[in-house]
Amino acid sequence: MSWKVAGFILVFFIVVLPILSLLLGVESVHSMNVKEVRLELEHSRHPPSDNICSGRCVIIVATVLRTIGNFSYVEKNSSIVMKVTIRIHVEQKGASSFKKTIVKTHYLPMINIDGAHFGIIPGLPAVTIKRIAGEITIWSEVSYSFEVRVDENEKVFDGGCYRVVECRENDTEPPLTYAIIPEGTGILGITTVGWAWPGYRELNVTVLAIDNVEVKDVSLKYSVNGGDFKDVELTDAISFENYRKVLGDLSAAIDSIRRVLGLDIEELPPPNLGIIVKTGYIPGRPPGCYIRFYSEAIDHRGNRFRSPVGLYFTEYSYSNRLVAILDPHILWRILIESGNEFRSLMKYLPDLPENCRNATLWSLNKLLNVTMQLRKIGIENFHHWERVSSKYNIYIAYNPYEILLFFTCNYCKAPDVIWLSNLYTGTSFVDYDLQDLTFTNRNRTRTVLEMMIDFMKRHHTGLIVTQGTLTDWIVYTGINESIKIGCRGHLGYNLTDVNVVNETTLAGLLGMPQLTLWECIRDKVADILCSNSDTVSRGLTLKSIPLQISHVPLNTSLVKTAYGIENEILEGLPDRFAIYIPEAMEKGYNAYTHIGWQFAFSKLVALKAFNELRKYRSEVVEIFNGMFTVFGGNVSHLEEAIDWGLESLYLGVINASSREHVLNMSFKLTGLNKTVHLTLPINFSKLFDYIPARILALSEDGLAAIIAYDKCWVNNGYRSLYFSFEIEACTGEYCDRIMTNAVEWVTGWRFEN
Incomplete structure (x- = not known):
């Protein structure tokens, strides 16, 4: 056995x-x-x-x-x-x-x-x-x-x-x-x-x-x-x-x-x-x-x-390394392909009590409807985990709670790598926000994310994250009413989560705690608008704008940066290479990429990404309408938000200034003839005193990237990687090499004072 x-x-x-x-x-x-x-x-x-x-x-x-x-x-x-x-x-x-x-x-x-x-x-x-x-x-x-x-x-x-x-x-x-x-x-x-x-x-x-x-x-x-x-x-x-x-x-x-x-x-x-x-x-x-x-x-x-x-x-069962993968799409693809067959089986099932748990077959009806919708918009891709399994042991979990098996079992093999595969849904129905999910043991309640962070630091476990796992979308229908669609918990809700030493968020684990900062800034600006009865609707729209957008078409090649040329992850690849995903190619694109990670880097990178996003405005709105309507979200504001809301936020971020432990920003809100000034008590430059995350490869249009983070300067450190696209879904020899090189790199952590 x-x-x-x-x-x-x-x-x-x-x-x-x-x-x-x-x-x-x-x-x-x-x-x-x-x-x-x-x-x-x-x-x-x-x-x-x-x-x-x-x-x-x-x-x-x-x-x-x-x-x-x-x-x-x-x-x-x-x-x-x-x-x-x-x-x-x-x-x-x-x-x-x-x-x-x-x-x-x-x-x-x-x-x-x-x-x-x-x-x-x-x-x-x-x-x-x-x-x-x-x-x-x-x-x-x-x-x-x-x-x-x-x-x-x-x-x-x-x-x-x-x-x-x-x-x-x-x-x-x-x-x-x-x-x-x-x-x-x-x-x-x-x-x-x-x-x-x-x-x-x-x-x-x-x-x-x-x-x-x-x-x-x-x-x-x-x-x-x-x-x-x-x-x-x-x-x-x-x-x-x-x-x-x-x-x-x-x-x-x-x-x-x-x-x-x-x-x-x-x-x-x-x-x-x-x-x-x-x-x-x-x-x-x-x-x-x-x-x-x-x-x-x-x-x-x-x-x-x-x-x-x-x-x-x-x-490769003789490998001494285990890659634990959290991937909902592996089952979703099967449901897309075999939906009619599952429905034929389900009509024979006996009725169960409403409070019944673990009733997988009985719960498929709603999930089948979701996957059929995702199939129509063409964003569900087959994940080629055989590229990882060719050299390592793998364990693919569909349910986030399966990951607890590794965090709580003293007799199980500890994973060397945790791979979070495009977890873009944090809805009440399909929730992959690891900050939402809790586990109580011996009268102590912790979130799955907290347990994962603790586990990674104790075991120096490598982390690989792809595409929409950083999606933040929450739709506000009233000042105290909202529909959560993305995984906002992965970015954090408070300024106290902007911490590169004692990480509490997934963004922090990836070396990008600045992403949490901009989330809080967007919320504070929106709250100022909501405090005025004349601008409540604009405030709710602004607060509903996702800074992290999971699916944007990608049609350009990636280019190695100076850091990428030196890093073994891209070893053997040409200086310029393209990523192709078959399902995206059917829609006329090379692939899809997540954007919003740019907020953690150069202001020019963020501005370029925003300008490119406007070119794909109609495509992004169509994808979001199809993707999240089924989850109960209302995306009617998104096109308007890209026109004025995102522009205001991006320009405010780009023009921000930091001085004496204070961050100052101004947001000019188009159409309102209103400028919101915001001052936050945070030492923004201090975030860069530590070794930051590095961009190893950047697409020519600034939309996609491969980002590496090596927390080598503390005894409980680790290495992490972020792919803004689904590297696990792409085709070609470069994908095989990148995936295996990624596992090797994140498992190679060592302390360097």
Whole structure:
């Protein structure tokens, strides 16, 4: 068993289970009394009717809940065996009367798909046959219950019952199929723990296919690095043998009825099984590959269905370095590609209590709508983590709370690098603002960001951050009312966060605490306007202006600076190189870049970036409208804000002066004939007494950059890198080299007094 699987199991109940929620709620989680823990079960039947047509298979889905205090959690590490009792009634009326009931009881293992256990009860006959000697009636009654096992605990739950009656239905429903990774299953059962798997090791995949009548065939296909899909050889799974035995037993019982009553097979058809469970092994591949796979099923009428696409990366498991990656887009891309398949699966799920946590499958509906919107505007890119996994161990987390596994587990391998991948959403629904998310342990509550900062300083962990992770957008709809859209907590809210020694923000960790300063300045200017009833609306608009904009088109090359020429991150690259991202190229751009980082550097850099931004005004507004309308934001002010608000802020920053521990600024607000003067008690020049962040490469238009920070002058230092674009999504040999060089550089910290 790998360290990932062992570590995950070890701390699952201690750390992850009480806090894991797909919706990434902002609430803190407190320790629960184990005496309050109880197991419950929810289940559904398809079709739900008490009268089922002859030959129709019945799909049963059950979910185990672990209730702790006032909350319920989907118990994904559970197993369920369904006890099915079938009574086949036979009655002949007339001269030769005959009545008999055949009782069969079977135990059927259910197949676990991320906490939703699927099983099927075979389709049984119900017929009325008229003979000269009398009328023959055959029907069935079915009852079922559940035997649940969680850890060492076992519990029996009631199920339901139904009657099989004589009726016919048109079979227009396609079969349902799902390809599950049974060993160390990751999110949704379609990936491995941490989305990674050791290079050269084959991977076992279980394929489930169910149908309301009969599954004719099922297949499993896989692709390596975007190549053609190939078939995997499949054999019957052990769990399928139980279903085969049921079918054989029921077939024998019905055969005996035929013999006794002299019926042929057309008069009394055999039972329908409606399920296939097979297993296969995807061949091992070298480290540095991404593997995609799916199953496909076909029923007896030719209806086809494909499963959601699974994904994992092969890693160099012998490396002594681990890169922990927080990346929501890896799942979002799968949802974009397999949205219809997930929706077909979700219609079978039983209802859960409103306070249920960790219900990943049940929570997909809203997220599917979000990803469909992101697909339309073309900003969701495939991330090539195989470039990192070719040389290192990787662990990819979708949920920010998964990162806590490393911060709180004394038995888990400590990551050498933390990579935050374009975390541009800080909404209440999808919150990747690490300052919002809290964890309580031993009556002490801390944010995930605080815990990460503490961890990095203790272990000298390298940090890599890309693109929109610094997005700051909050839309103010009233003086005390707002909708948070970006990750403002990564930049901080107060002047006390402008600290390069004792960092409290992500901007500080990247060596750019000045970004926090300009956030506070924008807010203070806006508050001055809001204090006057005549300018409240302009004040709210100004306060809603994002200084950090996550997606701006990039069409120029990057050029090495003097620092970049000397730094090993860009070693082997030409002095001028371009970044290309396929999804952006479909829109006519090389890539997208984040802007706003310029506030931490030369005033001329900031002014040039603003002038370039105005060229892309309509494109930026279109992207923001599409991206954030779905999150509940109102972006009607953005175009106006770029015209006057951003210009006022940029010019105010550029003309700012610092003297005797005081920063003086003036903001001329276009259209208001008003100038706001602001004085802040901060020693701006003191920020540059320490070794600052360095621009290693800058795009010709000043929009994009690679920025390095080496905090080598304290004992608890570290190295960090910021890419204003998604280096993990770009194509070409330069991207491979930059990504691996980046990992090497941030892990090379050493103290220099």
